[in-house]
């Protein structure tokens with residue numbers, strides 16, 4: 001698949017591979033979000049297919065690979081991309097316990113802290129630490145674009161999975177209630193897997209999600 005421009009400053013690519021956790025493997029399709037302009041970009045995750053991602057970036061400068069979290073299906077092409085573009089892999093340090101499952105001998109290149117902002121191609125992205133799906137899960141809010149890049153913290157239809165190790169349902173619900181559903185309701189949510197949604201559409205179902213327990 002080739003990347004598609006989906007909005008001002010945002011391109012989308014889907015890659016396919018396997019998510020591996022707790023001794024199980026699942027076939028998955030992952031969204032890659034490329035944010036920036038014609039000269040520089042950041043990548044929201046680097047899953048599965050380094051060649052497809054490299055092709056989508058082209059000759060632009062990669063300012064950073066911003067990891068929404070470090071389940072293998074979001075970072076398994078990250079070192080190859082980092083090397084190809086001389087770009088740092090950045091991750092919230094609380095996710096190192098998960099990162100180390102995939103990369104015991106390769107550290108991320110830097111840390112993402114809660115509230116940190118990144119500017120690329122004139123677009124500001126604010127990192128918001130939203131633990132629950134994993135301890136260091138982070139979403140990235142672009143106020144000028146009215147867009148949230150949610151990783152696996154929020155999908156179209158509810159919170160990300162909290163069954164695997166290092167996940168916690170009560171924690172993800174609190175992250176959503178306090179840090180995501182407080183954003184403007186018309187914010188477009190571009191997710192780690194599957195369809196796009198809106199903050200308001202998901203926020204209106206918070207009690208339903210809380211009661212069903214996933």
Ligand SMILES: [Fe+2]
Pocket residue numbers: 069071133152
């Ligand atoms: Fe995940």
